[in-house]
Amino acid sequence: MSRERESAEVLVGQSAPDGDPTKAPGAPTTPVGTRSPSITSARGPTGSSSGSSFTPLQDFSGTITPSDLHFEVHHAGVPAIDPAKHTLLIHGLVDKPLLFSLADLKRFPQVTRVYFIECAGNGVLGWGDGLFGKPNPGLTPQQLAGLTSNSEWTGVPLKIVLDEAGVSRRAKWFLAEGGDACLMARSIPLEKAYDDALIVWAQNGEALRPAQGFPMRLLLPGWEGSANVKWLRRLELGTRPWMTRWETATYTDPLANGTARQFSFEMDARSVITTPAHPETITRGWRQISGLAWSGRGKIARVEISTDSGQTWSRARLEEPVRSKAHTRFTHMWDWKGEETIIYSRATDETGYVQPTRAQLIRVRGAGTQYHFNPIYGWRVLPNGRVFFFGAT
Amino acid sequence: MSRRLLRVMSICILASCRNRGGDTDAREPQRTYGLGATATAAQIAAVDVDVGPDGAGLPPGHGTPNEGQVIYARQCASCHGDRGEGKAPLYPRLVGRDPIAEGFRFGQDERLPKTIGNYWPYATTVFDYVRRAMPLNAPGSLTNDEVYAVTAFLLSANQIVPGETILDSAKLAAVRMPYANRFVKDDRKGGREVR
Numbered sequence A: 001m002s003r004e005r006e007s008a009e010v011l012v013g014q015s016a017p018d019g020d021p022t023k024a025p026g027a028p029t030t031p032v033g034t035r036s037p038s039i040t041s042a043r044g045p046t047g048s049s050s051g052s053s054f055t056p057l058q059d060f061s062g063t064i065t066p067s068d069l070h071f072e073v074h075h076a077g078v079p080a081i082d083p084a085k086h087t088l089l090i091h092g093l094v095d096k097p098l099l100f101s102l103a104d105l106k107r108f109p110q111v112t113r114v115y116f117i118e119c120a121g122n123g124v125l126g127w128g129d130g131l132f133g134k135p136n137p138g139l140t141p142q143q144l145a146g147l148t149s150n151s152e153w154t155g156v157p158l159k160i161v162l163d164e165a166g167v168s169r170r171a172k173w174f175l176a177e178g179g180d181a182c183l184m185a186r187s188i189p190l191e192k193a194y195d196d197a198l199i200v201w202a203q204n205g206e207a208l209r210p211a212q213g214f215p216m217r218l219l220l221p222g223w224e225g226s227a228n229v230k231w232l233r234r235l236e237l238g239t240r241p242w243m244t245r246w247e248t249a250t251y252t253d254p255l256a257n258g259t260a261r262q263f264s265f266e267m268d269a270r271s272v273i274t275t276p277a278h279p280e281t282i283t284r285g286w287r288q289i290s291g292l293a294w295s296g297r298g299k300i301a302r303v304e305i306s307t308d309s310g311q312t313w314s315r316a317r318l319e320e321p322v323r324s325k326a327h328t329r330f331t332h333m334w335d336w337k338g339e340e341t342i343i344y345s346r347a348t349d350e351t352g353y354v355q356p357t358r359a360q361l362i363r364v365r366g367a368g369t370q371y372h373f374n375p376i377y378g379w380r381v382l383p384n385g386r387v388f389f390f391g392a393t
Numbered sequence B: 001m002s003r004r005l006l007r008v009m010s011i012c013i014l015a016s017c018r019n020r021g022g023d024t025d026a027r028e029p030q031r032t033y034g035l036g037a038t039a040t041a042a043q044i045a046a047v048d049v050d051v052g053p054d055g056a057g058l059p060p061g062h063g064t065p066n067e068g069q070v071i072y073a074r075q076c077a078s079c080h081g082d083r084g085e086g087k088a089p090l091y092p093r094l095v096g097r098d099p100i101a102e103g104f105r106f107g108q109d110e111r112l113p114k115t116i117g118n119y120w121p122y123a124t125t126v127f128d129y130v131r132r133a134m135p136l137n138a139p140g141s142l143t144n145d146e147v148y149a150v151t152a153f154l155l156s157a158n159q160i161v162p163g164e165t166i167l168d169s170a171k172l173a174a175v176r177m178p179y180a181n182r183f184v185k186d187d188r189k190g191g192r193e194v195r
Helices: A003-012 A141-145 A158-165 A358-365 B003-019 B041-047 B065-075 B124-133 B144-157 B169-174
Strands: A051-053 A072-074 A087-092 A098-101 A111-118 A148-157 A173-178 A185-189 A198-203 A217-219 A232-238 A260-262 A270-275 A285-294 A300-306 A328-336 A341-349 A378-381 A387-390 B183-185
Touching (some): A087 A158, A098 A158, A111 A198, A148 A158, A148 A285, B065 B144, B124 B169
Parallel strands (some): A260 B183
Antiparallel strands (some): A051 A072, A111 A148, A148 A198, A173 A232, A285 A328, A378 A387
């Protein structure tokens, strides 16, 4: 019997007469909690060391992603790192090259902030027609948008650590390199370090999970996930980008005009309805439409909902506090009377950017573009209450 | 005017000159805490593996496409195919200058296969990536000469360098990729315009 099964059975406690839990003593305390055996939330697909595993957005309330369900994208698997041996090297165009242990970093002034991390490829399964075929009406919120997660991160502002090494005035970029089996590395404009970049070691109150970069990762608020280098082992200061594979061959965005956009770090504003959504079947009457909205450029200013296939829109309620570069929960009460319809959400961020339709994005980027898919997507509700993905916006 | 006031004034003037150097105040160091250990040259050299698009960081060594073909067959072909055709979805295609995918029309059709020859903007990236990450089951196991040879083979198979090239740091840094000028800086800025 697996350990998980054991603890699940302990949690259920002694079997009670007639299944009435008030008629028998409950389970004792345990060293580490587990979910109720009736909750089956899981990432997927799993089992590949270079691939994407999506978080089950439809299972969540509020805004924080449970750490053990944070989406995963790895380029050479999750390394097994001994935190006592792990160091961070800062070198290149600095006065004094320095090596930091995790304990050294924890002696700096710390901050704790809530930010989302979103993979640049999030949304590709809803985009359609290309490598992945036509969008499947059976897409769930998890498959459609589950490469974003939102956490409370604790760490040290990168600028504080850079000041310790003394950055040369000639430096304009830095290379961030991870300690995984591909030494994943991205070139980052130095301005981000002096804006809001962090080196973090904690996620939702505990040490980072190995899949999120234990023992330390770079956190670049609002920027595409791959630039938030996990298992951070080295920062080199230089005058120009290094043009690693992950900023040339991949994570570049081909455009309709025969060019490819490079260093497209910022994540455009986006929203997704997480309920009702496929594979739910809904019944007539009042219900809450609920979902998440976020922008890599700041706060969500408003989310609008349409329940009549886009003819009219009304403002959703935003759950406070609305944080910059973090998931914002929106809700809207809806009285479904049994008509066939498509429900949509549309986010606007504090810069005035309005989440576009798929057709708008194709006009400016081309149908074959890759990464940064943030169009308005809908859920089609049939008279029998079944709900299906609708992507042709 | 007192000597002390003069000194304070000259420090202020020096500081303002420094700020006019073009950098913002955000880059003025706030303070230091004396944390971290000085890194030695040997500690840096042990992990400083990156190569720049100008060839900076390329190690001594050399290799030819013929030598690279032998290493490729042994170390790379099981995933990327005998002729670099790749195996979808995990192992990308590496080689190909099919006319159908020439002209950088990837934004119009996602199915057009991207290869080193028809997409990658810098040849140095091939060396940097192979040395970092390949082969998948034993990354970092190739010698610098072997990485030069595999790089030479891949560039030659993509019709970027002649088959008789002896690739070394100077030759690799001088390679110009056919579509390098198609890569543009991100021009999205937020606001109402969708880009």
